[in-house]
Structures are given as C-alpha cells and as structure tokens.
Amino acid sequence: MNATHRLHEAGQSLWLDNITRRLLTSGTLRRYIDEFSITGLISNPTIFDHAIRR
Secondary structure, three states: OOHHHHHHHOOOOEEEOOOOHHHHHOOHHHHHHHHHOEEEEOOOHHHHHHHHHO
16 A cells, blocks of 8 residues: 555545646546556646636
8 A cells, every 4th residue: 555545545545736638638637547646636727727728
C-alpha cells in the first residue's frame, strides 16, 4: 500500500488542484483516482471555464 492509499485509509481526502481538458480526456485522472486515491478536484473557476471551453 503506497503513502496516498494509507492517507485515504486514515480518512484524509486527497484533492488535485489542477484541472485540464487533457487530464479529463487522456485517462490520467482515472489513473490518479485508481493509483493515488484522489477523491476531489478543485480549480479557480476562471481557469476551469477556460479549460473546458478549448
């Protein structure tokens, strides 16, 4: 079990502060969820809006 899985098991939520279209379409986000127990995403609303409009 890696360090991020141990944090998740201890009740910590790991969030990624970086949303890009490539992250969403390439499968990288799915891998981060599976391998690193990422449970949430957050981004500046303006940056997020710009990323999904491309």
